[in-house]
Amino acid sequence: MCGIVGYIGKKEATPILIEGLSKLEYRGYDSAGVCVYNQALNLMKAKGRLAILEEKVTNNPLKGCVGIGHTRWATHGEPSDENSHPHYNEDETIALVHNGIIENYLTIKEKLETKGYTFKSETDTEVAVQLIDYYYKEKNDLLDAVITAIEEIEGSYAFAILSVDEPDKVIAVRKDSPLIIGLGDGENYIASDIPAILKHTRDMYLLEDQEIAIVREGDITILNVNKESLQRDVYHVDWDIEAAEKGGFDHFMLKEIFEQPNVVKNTLMPRLPLDQDEILLDNIKLTQSDIEKFKQIYIVACGTASYTGLVGKYLIERVSRVPVISEIASEFRYREPILDENTLMIVVSQSGETADTLAALRMAKKAGAHVIGIVNAVGSTIAREANDVLYTWAGPEIAVASTKAYSAQLCAMYLISIKIAMELGKIDTNAFKALREELYALPDKIESILKQSHKIKALADQYKSSKNIFYIGRGLDYAVSMEGALKLKEIAYLHAEPYAAGELKHGPIALIEDSSLLVGLVGQEELFDKTVSNIKEVKARGAKVLAIALEGNEAIEKTADEVIYVPRTHWYLTSILLNIPQQIFAYYIAVGLGHDVDKPRNLAKSVTVE
Numbered sequence: 335m336c337g338i339v340g341y342i343g344k345k346e347a348t349p350i351l352i353e354g355l356s357k358l359e360y361r362g363y364d365s366a367g368v369c370v371y372n373q374a375l376n377l378m379k380a381k382g383r384l385a386i387l388e389e390k391v392t393n394n395p396l397k398g399c400v401g402i403g404h405t406r407w408a409t410h411g412e413p414s415d416e417n418s419h420p421h422y423n424e425d426e427t428i429a430l431v432h433n434g435i436i437e438n439y440l441t442i443k444e445k446l447e448t449k450g451y452t453f454k455s456e457t458d459t460e461v462a463v464q465l466i467d468y469y470y471k472e473k474n475d476l477l478d479a480v481i482t483a484i485e486e487i488e489g490s491y492a493f494a495i496l497s498v499d500e501p502d503k504v505i506a507v508r509k510d511s512p513l514i515i516g517l518g519d520g521e522n523y524i525a526s527d528i529p530a531i532l533k534h535t536r537d538m539y540l541l542e543d544q545e546i547a548i549v550r551e552g553d554i555t556i557l558n559v560n561k562e563s564l565q566r567d568v569y570h571v572d573w574d575i576e577a578a579e580k581g582g583f584d585h586f587m588l589k590e591i592f593e594q595p596n597v598v599k600n601t602l603m604p605r606l607p608l609d610q611d612e613i614l615l616d617n618i619k620l621t622q623s624d625i626e627k628f629k630q631i632y633i634v635a636c637g638t639a640s641y642t643g644l645v646g647k648y649l650i651e652r653v654s655r656v657p658v659i660s661e662i663a664s665e666f667r668y669r670e671p672i673l674d675e676n677t678l679m680i681v682v683s684q685s686g687e688t689a690d691t692l693a694a695l696r697m698a699k700k701a702g703a704h705v706i707g708i709v710n711a712v713g714s715t716i717a718r719e720a721n722d723v724l725y726t727w728a729g730p731e732i733a734v735a736s737t738k739a740y741s742a743q744l745c746a747m748y749l750i751s752i753k754i755a756m757e758l759g760k761i762d763t764n765a766f767k768a769l770r771e772e773l774y775a776l777p778d779k780i781e782s783i784l785k786q787s788h789k790i791k792a793l794a795d796q797y798k799s800s801k802n803i804f805y806i807g808r809g810l811d812y813a814v815s816m817e818g819a820l821k822l823k824e825i826a827y828l829h830a831e832p833y834a835a836g837e838l839k840h841g842p843i844a845l846i847e848d849s850s851l852l853v854g855l856v857g858q859e860e861l862f863d864k865t866v867s868n869i870k871e872v873k874a875r876g877a878k879v880l881a882i883a884l885e886g887n888e889a890i891e892k893t894a895d896e897v898i899y900v901p902r903t904h905w906y907l908t909s910i911l912l913n914i915p916q917q918i919f920a921y922y923i924a925v926g927l928g929h930d931v932d933k934p935r936n937l938a939k940s941v942t943v944e
Contacts, residue, residue, distance in 0.1 A: 336363060336433045337405040339530050340494045340504050343521025343551050347401035352388055354530035355403050359384060359933060363405035364413035369420040369429040371501045372398035377429060379418035400501060402494045404431035411456025421460040423467035424451060427498040430463035433526055434490035434511040442486065462487060476500045480507060481559055490689065494524050504549045508541040512687050512715065515539040515547050515554055517568065522549045528571055529730060536571040540713045569713055585931045587733035591917050592784055595777035597738045600727045601745040602773050611763050613753045618706060618722040622757045628678040633660045634694045635682035638736045638820060642682050642743040644813035645909050649751040654760050663690035673701035680706045680750065684731060684739040686714020695719060708746045710739050733932045735824045737917050740817065744910045772904040779901040783914045786898065790915055793880060793896055794922030800851040803828055806835040807855035808865050814909045815855050818916035825924040825934045835868040843871065850877040854894065857884055857908040869893050882915050
């Protein structure tokens, strides 16, 4: 959710902190701040974009070679200068930045208030730094104070802590919120995500839960809460920082939409060797006996990733005849789901750090279920804690609204669902070869859709003033329509609602009026006539209709005002092709309305709080 950057070395810290925070803007934030040590802790922070803070720092430079910085997405307390991070203790001798949520902060705050502490902000984070101060006065050792404090703190956190009394170090602590340590030559770094420090180092330590790093200029010590030293392998980043640049596109989102042919190729081809009639799921071993043991499959995710789950449910149930429950992680956790060793859970998360999804994973593992993670971020928490992981290899996705990561997730779901069907004997070799041929053709078919972007832009300009937009589809098309509506909400801030086409007449059709736009997805051949009938019902009530259909189904032109055609493919794979025009349509509507497409309001890229 928020972003953390820290530095200790011989260079001026402030420029490094500001630059690092700029690489984390994609995560979503509403304020930013830095704290640098130079005989005292000098702090500067500001509500709003990072540029505001950068201007303040330029006018009043913060000198010093050790510091911490933060971009905040508000949870406790409104966006404001006072609620921004870093936060001080009362004496301004300890500073702290924090990602996550402290669940018992009110209890701790009340305890500290009885000890005479007062608070300047509404945040849970200030409670943490004051608690560390309380124990520091007792123990006179920063590490001991931090360990004692985190034993009392409940919730999720990634902390970076700086002290006037011990300025030769920054202490970093991680529980449930990601934190990495960058290794330099006579200097070291702290960050919540790799792009923040990739310009400076490619070698990292990835902290695990309940681990503490003491970061100095020349060395790094990693400890557990018992102060026992831990050994950690160096993780080397082999992708280039240019992957996080726009590459000539107006926005990261547009760049990422156009990267999808390569993303699909990277996710699919290594797992589909042409000289073997099988799917290679990295190190995942799903045998027939394993799958037959599973009495049920859960697919659990949040947001866009949850629509991947709906597609997976449809495919697995229709072909393999195994019961599948696709559920939103935040709801799954609290309804006491039936989980045991005969359960397979598939969790989907671009970041691998989604809090609700991670909690569902842990719940399932505790009950003995087998968990497969579909994840983009290598080394992320879900990737480490799942029994098996299938990486999507989408590369860094900078825009907050997911595009290429979602397509990669769909590809991963195709692979897993086909693998299950093959092991159960539901897909024979000939059927598999036909599917593999169509999977290999997907990148070129996506390219052909991208070539229609000018036409789709014209349609976006035509319909950007629509007041109510409805997306409908049946079967797989309905799952895709949900993602299309979400994209418009996320980046264009328009009222867009998806409905199962057959449900329109059961209430929602009352909302249809002349200013309404209906986006009708008609990608399922056997349901074409039924969906067209539903479209006619809306058309008769004055709405404009934009259809997304398969090439060759020109009959839709008799009903729709406008049609976007996508190439024909195996019915199994229509979802990914039907979604590409939705992404482009939403992008150009948002641009036409003048919105910040890459950083939509109120949203964060990686939701690491519940």
